[in-house]
Amino acid sequence: MTKPLLEVEDLRVRFHLRTGIVEAVRGVSFQLGHERLGIVGESGSGKSQTGRAILGLTPPPGEVVAKRLTFDGIDLLTASKRTLRTLRGGRISMVMQDPKYSLNPVMTIGEQIIEAYQAHRKASRGEARDKTLAMLEAVKMRDPSRVFSLYPHEVSGGMGQRAMIAMMLVTDPDMLIADEPTSALDVTVQMEVLRILDELVAERGMGLIFISHDLKLVSSFCDRVLVMYAGHVVEELEARHLREAKHPYTQGLMNCLPKLKDDIRPLPTLNRDPAWAL
Amino acid sequence: MTGAPLVQQPSGARAWLLSPEPASRWQARLGRFYLGWRAFSKNPLAVLGLGVVLLLILVAIFADLIAPYSPIIGGNLRTERLLPPSAAHWFGTDDLARDIFSRVVYGSRTTLWVVMLVAIIATPIGLAMGTVAGYLGGWVDTVLMRITDIFLAFPRLILALAFVAALGPGIDNAIIAIAITSWPPYARIARAETLTIRNSDFIAAVKLQGASTPRIILGHVVPLCLSSLIVRVTLDMAGIILTAAGLGFLGLGAQPPMPEWGAMVATGRNYLIDQWWVAAMPGAAIFVVSLGFNLLGDGLRDVLDPKAAK
Amino acid sequence: MTEPMLDIQNLSVVFGTGRLRVDAVKDVSFHVEPGASFGLVGESGSGKSTVLRAVCGLAPISGGRVMVNGQAVKSPRDKSFYRTAQMVFQDPYASLHPRHTVDRTLSEPLAIHGEKNAEARILEALREVGLGPSFRFRYPHQLSGGQRQRIAIARALILRPKILLLDEPTSALDASVQAEVLNLLDELRVRLGLTYVLVSHDLAVVAHLCDRLLVMRQGEAVEETTAAALRSGQAANEYTRALIQASQGFARDGVEPVLV
Numbered sequence: 013m014t015k016p017l018l019e020v021e022d023l024r025v026r027f028h029l030r031t032g033i034v035e036a037v038r039g040v041s042f043q044l045g046h047e048r049l050g051i052v053g054e055s056g057s058g059k060s061q062t063g064r065a066i067l068g069l070t071p072p073p074g075e076v077v078a079k080r081l082t083f084d085g086i087d088l089l090t091a092s093k094r095t096l097r098t099l100r101g102g103r104i105s106m107v108m109q110d111p112k113y114s115l116n117p118v119m120t121i122g123e124q125i126i127e128a129y130q131a132h133r134k135a136s137r138g139e140a141r142d143k144t145l146a147m148l149e150a151v152k153m154r155d156p157s158r159v160f161s162l163y164p165h166e167v168s169g170g171m172g173q174r175a176m177i178a179m180m181l182v183t184d185p186d187m188l189i190a191d192e193p194t195s196a197l198d199v200t201v202q203m204e205v206l207r208i209l210d211e212l213v214a215e216r217g218m219g220l221i222f223i224s225h226d227l228k229l230v231s232s233f234c235d236r237v238l239v240m241y242a243g244h245v246v247e248e249l250e251a252r253h254l255r256e257a258k259h260p261y262t263q264g265l266m267n268c269l270p271k272l273k274d275d276i277r278p279l280p281t282l283n284r285d286p287a288w289a290l
Numbered sequence: 291m292t293g294a295p296l297v298q299q300p301s302g303a304r305a306w307l308l309s310p311e312p313a314s315r316w317q318a319r320l321g322r323f324y325l326g327w328r329a330f331s332k333n334p335l336a337v338l339g340l341g342v343v344l345l346l347i348l349v350a351i352f353a354d355l356i357a358p359y360s361p362i363i364g365g366n367l368r369t370e371r372l373l374p375p376s377a378a379h380w381f382g383t384d385d386l387a388r389d390i391f392s393r394v395v396y397g398s399r400t401t402l403w404v405v406m407l408v409a410i411i412a413t414p415i416g417l418a419m420g421t422v423a424g425y426l427g428g429w430v431d432t433v434l435m436r437i438t439d440i441f442l443a444f445p446r447l448i449l450a451l452a453f454v455a456a457l458g459p460g461i462d463n464a465i466i467a468i469a470i471t472s473w474p475p476y477a478r479i480a481r482a483e484t485l486t487i488r489n490s491d492f493i494a495a496v497k498l499q500g501a502s503t504p505r506i507i508l509g510h511v512v513p514l515c516l517s518s519l520i521v522r523v524t525l526d527m528a529g530i531i532l533t534a535a536g537l538g539f540l541g542l543g544a545q546p547p548m549p550e551w552g553a554m555v556a557t558g559r560n561y562l563i564d565q566w567w568v569a570a571m572p573g574a575a576i577f578v579v580s581l582g583f584n585l586l587g588d589g590l591r592d593v594l595d596p597k598a599a600k
Numbered sequence: 601m602t603e604p605m606l607d608i609q610n611l612s613v614v615f616g617t618g619r620l621r622v623d624a625v626k627d628v629s630f631h632v633e634p635g636a637s638f639g640l641v642g643e644s645g646s647g648k649s650t651v652l653r654a655v656c657g658l659a660p661i662s663g664g665r666v667m668v669n670g671q672a673v674k675s676p677r678d679k680s681f682y683r684t685a686q687m688v689f690q691d692p693y694a695s696l697h698p699r700h701t702v703d704r705t706l707s708e709p710l711a712i713h714g715e716k717n718a719e720a721r722i723l724e725a726l727r728e729v730g731l732g733p734s735f736r737f738r739y740p741h742q743l744s745g746g747q748r749q750r751i752a753i754a755r756a757l758i759l760r761p762k763i764l765l766l767d768e769p770t771s772a773l774d775a776s777v778q779a780e781v782l783n784l785l786d787e788l789r790v791r792l793g794l795t796y797v798l799v800s801h802d803l804a805v806v807a808h809l810c811d812r813l814l815v816m817r818q819g820e821a822v823e824e825t826t827a828a829a830l831r832s833g834q835a836a837n838e839y840t841r842a843l844i845q846a847s848q849g850f851a852r853d854g855v856e857p858v859l860v
Contacts, residue, residue, distance in 0.1 A: 054774035055745075169644075198643035199801065199846040206850050225774065232849035268779035270808035272831055272847060278783040279808070282776035312737040318701050322739065491695035495755065498656055499709040500682035509708070513699050 016043040021080035038243035050234035102132035105180035111172030115164040122160030170201035242289035336589020342582025359389035361396035382567040393549040411469035416476025424484025517594035525587035528580035604631040610664035637796040639806035639813030647819040686756035690768035692748035746777035
C-alpha cells in the first residue's frame with residue numbers, strides 16, 4: 013500500500029462547557045488513501061466533529077488533541093495558521109450540508125469560484141475564469157456561462173450544491189471532506205449530485221471522506237465505512253461487506269430502516285447497549 | 291453533540307433546581323429561573339446594574355428613614371445656605387438651605403415613580419399593538435402600524451410641552467407624555483418577533499387544536515415576545531429618566547418644592563462655578579441610575595435574548 | 601362500501617394572485633377508508649404537504665371538495681373538526697412551544713375544548729406514546745428529538761381524533777429513532793382505530809406504514825398505487841420508477857435517474 017494521504021490516530025475533540033468537559037470525539041483513528049471513506053453515525057456520534065477537527069474548524073470552546081494528525085506528512089496540529097490556510101481550500105476542501113449557508117449571497121457564483129481559485133493558485137483573471145467555466149461544466153451545469161453570473165438565491169438547491177462542489181474542486185485538492193453533502197436535496201437530485209462527485213473524485217484520484225447519517229447511501233457510494241457511536245469508531249468495514257457487519261450497532265442501524273422489499277412489521281429497534289459507549 | 295459528561299453531579303438544592311425530571315410545574319419554572327440567574331450572575335457588570343436598581347428601590351421605599359433632614363423645609367437661610375459637603379450635610383445644602391442628600395434621597399421616589407409608570411403604561415400598549423398587528427396581519431396590521439408611525443413621529447419633548455401646556459405642569463402629565471411617545475418602538479419589536487413566531491409549527495399546532503385568536507396571542511405569542519421587550523424597556527429606562535430630568539430641568543416636570551433630580555440640576559446651574567455640589571450631586575444620581583439600568587439591560591439581554599448578544 | 605373517512609375531489613390550492621400566483625396543488629383527488637393508512641409521496645415542491653394543510657385549514661381550498669368523516673369542511677373550521685382531525689408536524693424542534701412544559705402543551709387542547717380531568721388524561725396520553733410521568737414537567741429543550749415527536753403525537757391524540765395527518769413525522773429523526781416512532785404510529789393506529797394520511801419523501805417509510813399511496817410531482821397527482829406494487833417494483837409511471845430507483849441507494853453503473 014502506498015503512503016496514506018491522511019493519518020489520524022487517537023483524535024479527541026473536547027468541549028469545555030460550564031457544565032464540565034464533554035468529549036464529542038473520543039479516540040478516533042483511521043488512515044485515508046486515494047479512496048472513498050464513509051463515516052456514518054447518528055446525530056451526536058461525533059462524525060461531523062471528526063471532519064471539522066481535521067480541517068481545524070472545531071468551533072470554540074472546542075479543543076482538538078491527537079497522537080497523530082498528518083496530511084501528506086504535514087502535522088496539522090502544529091502547523092502554522094498560514095500553512096493551514098493554504099492547505100484548506102487548496103489541497104483539502106470541504107463541502108457542507110446546505111449550499112444556502114455556504115455560498116456568499118451577495119457574490120455571483122462565478123466570482124466566488126474565481127476567488128477560491130485565485131486564493132490558492134497564481135493565475136490571471138482570464139485563466140481563473142476559464143478554469144471556473146470548465147469546472148461549472150464539469151459539474152454538469154447546462155449553461156455554465158449563465159450560471160457563472162447568477163447569485164446563489166437564483167439557483168435551486170441541487171444547482172447550488174453542484175456550484176459548491178465546483179468551488180471546492182476548482183483548486184484540484186488532494187482530499188475532499190463532504191459533510192452530508194446531499195442531505196438537503198431531493199432524492200433524485202441527490203443521486204445526480206453524487207454521480208458528479210463520484211466521477212470527479214475518480215478522475216482526479218482524490219481522497220474522499222463522506223460523512224453521513226445515511227448508512228444505505230454511504231455503503232453504496234464508498235469503498236470503506238467507519239461506523240461511529242458516542243464519539244468513537246465501533247466498526248470499520250469494507251462497504252461491500254456491510255451485510256456481514258459484526259457490531260450490533262451497525263446491524264441494528266441497518267435493520268431498523270424500513271425496506272421497500274421484504275418489509276418487517278414492527279421494525280426491529282435498536283437496543284442501545286451502554287457498553288458500546290465505553 | 292452529546293458525549294459522556296465527565297462532571298460530578300450537583301447536589302442538594304442545585305440538583306433539585308437542575309433536575310432533568312421536574313416533579314411539578316413550580317420546580318420546572320424555578321429550574322429555568324435558576325439557570326437564567328446563573329448565566330446572569332456570571333456577568334459582574336450586570337450584577338452591578340441590578341445592585342444599583344435594587345438600591346434605588348430600597349432608597350425610595352425607606353427614604354423617610356434614610357434622609358436626615360426634610361427635603362422641603364430648609365434650615366436657617368442666613369447660616370446654612372449653599373454649604374459645601376460636610377459631615378452634617380453629606381452632599382452640602384442648596385440655595386434654600388435644604389440638605390441636598392435628603393433631597394436626592396427623596397428624589398429617588400420621583401424617579402422610580404416615573405420609571406414604573408412609564409413601564410406599566412408603555413409596555414402593555416406596545417406589546418398589544420405589536421402582537422395583534424403582527425399576528426393578524428392584513429389591514430389590521432396596516433392600521434395599527436400607521437398609528438404607531440404617527441406616534442413615532444412626535445418629538446418627545448415637544449409633545450410633553452404640548453401636554454404640559456394643555457394640562458398644566460406636573461410630573462404626572464410629563465409621565466403621560468413620555469409614556470405615549472415611548473411605546474411605538476416596543477410595538478415594532480413585538481411585531482417583528484410575532485412575524486417570526488406566527489408561521490411556526492407550534493402556532494399552527496395550537497391553531498389546529500381549535501384555539502381562539504386571543505388565546506393564541508396571549509398564551510403563545512406574548513410569552514415569546516416578552517423577553518426581548520423586557521430587555522428593550524430596561525435599556526430605555528436610562529433615556530426615560532433623562533427625559534424626565536430634562537423636563538424637570540425646563541421647569542415642566544415636577545414643580546417646586548418637590549425634590550426631583552432634573553429640577554435640582556436646574557437650580558444648581560446658577561451656582562455652577564462656586565457651589566458645584568448643588569448641580570453635581572443630583573447629576574451624579576441621574577448618571578448612576580441611568581448607568582445601572584443600562585448595565586442591567588445588557589445583562590438581561592445576554593440571558594433572555596441570546597440572539598442579540600454579541 | 602363504507603363511507604370514506606377523508607374524501608378529496610379535484611382539490612386545488614392557489615397562493616397569491618397575478619404574477620405571484622402559485623398553483624401549489626392542481627386537481628388532486630383521493631379518498632381514505634376509515635381505519636386505513638394512505639400515503640402521499642413526492643419531492644419538495646410537489647404539494648404533498650399543502651394537501652394536508654388544506655385539509656386542516658392551514659392552506660386555502662381554492663377549488664374542489666374536501667369531506668372529512670362524511671361532512672364537507674367549513675371555513676373557518678369549527679371546534680368539532682379539530683376533534684375529528686389532528687396533525688403531527690415534521691420538525692419536532694419547531695412544533696413544540698419552547699417556553700411551555702410538556703404538561704402545558706398537553707393541557708392546552710383539553711382546556712380549549714373544556715375537557716374534564718386533565719390530570720388523568722395527560723398521564724394517559726404520555727403512557728400511550730411510551731413516555732412516563734417523569735416527562736410531564738419538562739421543557740422541550742430537555743427532550744431528545746424522538747421524545748419531542750412522541751409528545752407531538754400525544755398532543756394530537758389527546759382529543760381522541762379519528763384521523764391523523766402526519767407531515768413527514770420521522771424525517772428529522774435518526775434512523776433508529778425513526779423505527780421506534782414508526783412502530784408507535786403503527787401500534788396506535790390499530791389500538792385506537794385511527795385513519796392516517798402520511799406525507800413523506802421516503803418511499804420506504806410510506807410503503808411501510810401505508811397500504812395505498814399517491815405519488816405527487818409539482819402539484820399534480822402522478823400515480824395512485826399500492827405499497828405491494830411498489831415492493832414488487834411495479835410502477836406505471838417513469839417518475840415513480842425513478843423514485844424507487846433512487847430509494848435503493850447510489851448505483852454506480854445504474855440507469856441515469858430522471859433529472860428535475
